[in-house]
Amino acid sequence: MPLEKFGNNKAAINGLTNSIINNKLNHAYIIEAEESRDRIRFAKEFAKAVLCQEKRGLGCDKCITCRKINHDNHEDIFYLEQSNKTGYSVSDIRELSEKLMLLPTTGDRNIAVIDDADRINTFGQNKLLKLLEEPHPGTIILLLTANRENLLETVKSRCVSMNLGIDGESTKRQKEKALEVINIIDKKEYYHIFREYISKYVKTYDDAIALLNELEKIYRDRLVEDTEEASHILNIILIEDTRTDIIKGMNRNSAIKKMYLKLGGK
Ligand SMILES: [Zn+2]
Numbered sequence: 001m002p003l004e005k006f007g008n009n010k011a012a013i014n015g016l017t018n019s020i021i022n023n024k025l026n027h028a029y030i031i032e033a034e035e036s037r038d039r040i041r042f043a044k045e046f047a048k049a050v051l052c053q054e055k056r057g058l059g060c061d062k063c064i065t066c067r068k069i070n071h072d073n074h075e076d077i078f079y080l081e082q083s084n085k086t087g088y089s090v091s092d093i094r095e096l097s098e099k100l101m102l103l104p105t106t107g108d109r110n111i112a113v114i115d116d117a118d119r120i121n122t123f124g125q126n127k128l129l130k131l132l133e134e135p136h137p138g139t140i141i142l143l144l145t146a147n148r149e150n151l152l153e154t155v156k157s158r159c160v161s162m163n164l165g166i167d168g169e170s171t172k173r174q175k176e177k178a179l180e181v182i183n184i185i186d187k188k189e190y191y192h193i194f195r196e197y198i199s200k201y202v203k204t205y206d207d208a209i210a211l212l213n214e215l216e217k218i219y220r221d222r223l224v225e226d227t228e229e230a231s232h233i234l235n236i237i238l239i240e241d242t243r244t245d246i247i248k249g250m251n252r253n254s255a256i257k258k259m260y261l262k263l264g265g266k
Contacts, residue, residue, distance in 0.1 A: 002058055003045040007033070008165030016162070020049050021057040027135040028159040030143045030151065034168030036115055039144035042164055043113045044069050046142065047077050051107045065106065075105040080114045087119030093127040100136045109138045117143035118150035125152045132158040177201045178214030185215075190266045191257065198256055208252040212243045238262050 006013055019025050033039045048059025048066045051074070059066050068074040078099050082088050096112055104110050114120070120128060131141065132155065141159075145151065148161055167175070181201070184194050202208045216239045223232040242259040246252050 001041070001045065002061075003042075003049045004058060006042055006045055006164065007038075009163055012162045012164075016046070017049065017057045025050070025140060026160045027139055028132050028141040028143065030117070030145065030148045030156065030159045030161040031164065032145055032148050032162065033164040033166045034146050034171060035166070036144075036146075038164065038166045038168075039115055040113075043115075043142050043144060047074070047111050047113075050109060050111065050140065051076070053107075076107060076109065077111045077113065080112065082116070082119060087116070087121060088114070088124050089121065090123045090127050093120065093124045093131070097127070097131055100131070100139050104138060109140060110136070112139065112141045113144065114142065115144040117145045118147065122152070125155050129154055129158070174210050174214050178211060178218060181211065182215060182218050185260070185263050185265065188264050188266060191260060194260050194265055195257075198253070202252065202256070205246070205252065208246055208256065209243060212239050212246075215239055216243075235263060 004013060004017060031039055031042055033042065045059060047069050048061070049057050051065050051069070052059045052063055053065060054060040054063045059069075061067075061070070065074065069077065072079070078096060080088060080092060080096050083092050096114075100110050100112060102110070128141075129152075131139075135141075143151065143155070143159060148156060148163075181194075181197050184197055202211055216236055219232045219235045219239065223229065223236070226232065238259055242255050245255040245258075
């Protein structure tokens with residue numbers, strides 16, 4: 001999938017393509033997407049768009065540069081490997097820094113790709129900070145993560161952040177469940193019907209929180225489409241209160257039942 005068609009965040013992707021074409025790239029990016037597979041695919045498309053000599057800003061998938069990137073053997077792209085089971089060590093970052101000091105072999109840029117960048121320990125992130133503060137000329141560092149909030153503030157502040165807006169499989173499943181549940185709420189069905197869905201979908205504390213999060217997102221989307229509707233706001237508050245009750249230790253089934261009846265269920 002070419003860079004221009006990547007993910008759901010069209011504005012960010014267009015901005016990135018323009019920066020490549022106008023030679024205004026930043027030296028470091030934080031790229032967020034739930035699944036590693038999507039993040040790596042993005043990194044490759046990005047590298048092609050930057051390094052391809054045929055179609056700058058897009059990548060052609062045919063030239064030697066694009067083909068090398070597709071086959072993971074481009075000399076100027078460094079995928080950092082985790083040397084510890086628990087994540088990247090300081091020496092991983094140090095080695096990367098040494099590689100980035102070398103002049104690029106074929107083009108004018110070295111690109112470092114660090115997936116699960118939140119698995120760099122604090123010492124490593126501080127070492128990385130030096131690279132971000134005084135980047136080697138031409139270097140681009142891609143920090144790929146499922147959640148940028150797990151990175152140090154000092155690291156975040158030196159990078160351009162982009163969320164690709166691609167849901168992972170678990171989020172897709174959560175959304176589908178929430179849509180079924182909201183359908184019951186909208187129809188104001190009897191509680192025993194609602195309870196059947198809840199007993200099917202909510203088996204653990206995490207299931208309950210995930211379902212409430214998704215229900216809240218649906219009402220927030222409705223609020224954007226239909227700003228006059230005060231009931232969406234009340235429903236959002238109700239869901240937030242229910243989540244707080246469960247977090248504080250209230251029985252999740254009782255909390256969700258109370259919420260359903262307040263949402264208008266019978
Ligand atoms: Zn190409």
